[in-house]
Amino acid sequence: MKAYTTYKIFATAKQRELVNITEDVAKAVAEAKIREGMVLVSAMHITAGVIVNDNESGLHQDIWEWLETLAPFRRDYRHHRTGESNGDAHLKNLLVHHQVILPITKGKLDLGPWQSVFYAEFDGQRPKRMVIKVMGE
Amino acid sequence: MKAYTTYKIFATAKQRELVNITEDVAKAVAEAKIREGMVLVSAMHITAGVIVNDNESGLHQDIWEWLETLAPFRRDYRHHRTGESNGDAHLKNLLVHHQVILPITKGKLDLGPWQSVFYAEFDGQRPKRMVIKVMGE
Amino acid sequence: MKAYTTYKIFATAKQRELVNITEDVAKAVAEAKIREGMVLVSAMHITAGVIVNDNESGLHQDIWEWLETLAPFRRDYRHHRTGESNGDAHLKNLLVHHQVILPITKGKLDLGPWQSVFYAEFDGQRPKRMVIKVMGE
Numbered sequence: 238m239k240a241y242t243t244y245k246i247f248a249t250a251k252q253r254e255l256v257n258i259t260e261d262v263a264k265a266v267a268e269a270k271i272r273e274g275m276v277l278v279s280a281m282h283i284t285a286g287v288i289v290n291d292n293e294s295g296l297h298q299d300i301w302e303w304l305e306t307l308a309p310f311r312r313d314y315r316h317h318r319t320g321e322s323n324g325d326a327h328l329k330n331l332l333v334h335h336q337v338i339l340p341i342t343k344g345k346l347d348l349g350p351w352q353s354v355f356y357a358e359f360d361g362q363r364p365k366r367m368v369i370k371v372m373g374e
Numbered sequence: 375m376k377a378y379t380t381y382k383i384f385a386t387a388k389q390r391e392l393v394n395i396t397e398d399v400a401k402a403v404a405e406a407k408i409r410e411g412m413v414l415v416s417a418m419h420i421t422a423g424v425i426v427n428d429n430e431s432g433l434h435q436d437i438w439e440w441l442e443t444l445a446p447f448r449r450d451y452r453h454h455r456t457g458e459s460n461g462d463a464h465l466k467n468l469l470v471h472h473q474v475i476l477p478i479t480k481g482k483l484d485l486g487p488w489q490s491v492f493y494a495e496f497d498g499q500r501p502k503r504m505v506i507k508v509m510g511e
Numbered sequence: 512m513k514a515y516t517t518y519k520i521f522a523t524a525k526q527r528e529l530v531n532i533t534e535d536v537a538k539a540v541a542e543a544k545i546r547e548g549m550v551l552v553s554a555m556h557i558t559a560g561v562i563v564n565d566n567e568s569g570l571h572q573d574i575w576e577w578l579e580t581l582a583p584f585r586r587d588y589r590h591h592r593t594g595e596s597n598g599d600a601h602l603k604n605l606l607v608h609h610q611v612i613l614p615i616t617k618g619k620l621d622l623g624p625w626q627s628v629f630y631a632e633f634d635g636q637r638p639k640r641m642v643i644k645v646m647g648e
Contacts, residue, residue: 238375238512238647238648240547240548240647240648242547242614242616242621273377273379273509274377274509275412275414275507275509275549277549277612277614279613279614280623281622281623281624281626282623282625282626283563283564283565283623283625283626288468289420289472290420290464290467290468291420291453291464293453293456295451295452295453295454295455295456296451296452296453296461296464298452299451299452299453299461299464299465300464300465300468303445303465303468307444307581308577314569314570314573315569315570315572315573316565316567316569316570316573317569318569319567319569324570324573327564327565327570327573327574328573328574328577330564331562331564331574331577331606331607332468332469332606333468334471334608335563336611336612337473338414338473338475338612339416340379340414340416340505340507342379342505342507347379347505347507348418349417349418349419349420349503350418351419351420352418352419352420366623368614368616368621370549370614370616370621372509372547372548372549372646372647373375373377373509374375374377375512410514410516410646411514411646412549412551412644412646425605426557426609427557427601427604427605428557428590428601430590430593432588432589432590432591432592432593433588433589433590433598433601435589436588436589436590436598436601436602437601437602437605440582440602440605444581469605469606470605471608474610475551475610475612476553477516477551477553477642477644479516479642479644484516484642484644485555486554486555486556486557486640487555488556488557489555489556489557509646510512510514510646511512511514
């Protein structure tokens with residue numbers, strides 16, 4: 238069994254942003270020299286997520302509107318008594334989750350034709366880490 | 375370490391359907407001859423999901439109603455400007471997720487007494503792939 | 512490759528409760544003597560979940576309110592025709608998911624600075640199992 242770990246730091250220009258990281262994950266898989274296994278892609282902050290979906294800008298706008306409907310920004314979250322203002326980002330993280338695990342088959346990320354991987358930033362404009370961990374043989 | 379990969383193609387009769395795949399996953403685990411490890415069950419399309427829940431038809435109706443409340447069909451998703459009409463299926467996929475990873479212990483799927491695995495089709499009536507990848511020893 | 516499996520039984524005092532299990536997961540990783548790998552933490556019941564978020568009591572109250580908004584208790588779930596009254600707990604489980612998979616690097620749980628792991632009980636006051644499975648080398 239082999240394992241390979243790499244970290245990526247994001248400091249998005251906007252507070253909320255979807256960053257296509259499919260190539261970053263594919264690169265980590267290639268560097269790991271693992272032919273059969275799995276790769277874990279996981280935000281290390283609790284106000285960001287990782288998702289798999291379509292790389293289509295209209296859909297991305299739909300996703301942001303939908304996230305705002307289900308986990309809206311509000312001033313009155315109890316969490317804000319700590320001085321924070323990002324309660325909605327915590328709930329958005331719970332909604333879409335902070336991680337995915339993807340199959341590696343014959344040395345390649347084994348994704349479907351429209352599956353792209355995105356880092357979903359809900360409270361950006363500051364450096365935040367994500368781990369990519371490849372495991373297999 | 376051993377790895378075993380198999381694919382299943384679904385072409386559901388209905389547009390939306392929950393398909394019990396517990397036996398398919400158990401069969402893949404048996405074929406893999408892996409006694410300790412994990413199995414990844416992952417939809418390869420972005421308009422389908424994989425969930426673990428109860429095999430109870432009343433609950434399944436509750437789940438469909440609930441999904442329609444939180445990620446409703448709408449004509450006016452921006453994604454539909456591409457000619458698609460399945461924006462809600464993308465959001466339902468984000469809500470329930472496209473994958474689960476299940477433990478394998480002593481050669482068997484290590485599920486709780488009421489845990490069944492389901493492929494959740496949100497935009498069916500056409501062939502769509504799912505991957506089952508077993509990893510362990 | 513090595514695997515290590517342990518189970519934890521919860522019987523929460525309250526019907527709904529977030530239990531911080533970060534130390535339990537770290538202990539399992541230490542016992543597994545695995546330096547590079549992954550750990551799966553998975554509720555074996557379909558009315559409980561496992562989440563990663565902040566260990567901040569105000570946020571936890573926000574999370575409970577939010578879960579009740581998106582997956583409310585209702586008398587009229589079809590699932591209740593079976594005699595159950597926990598339909599909302601099934602939907603809350605689908606919303607937050609029953610599992611996480613966490614990286615292990617250099618012998619330690621590789622979490623971000625504010626990431627804590629919680630068992631989320633949605634229908635407690637009775638014994639329920641969770642599995643922790645460590646895999647790696």
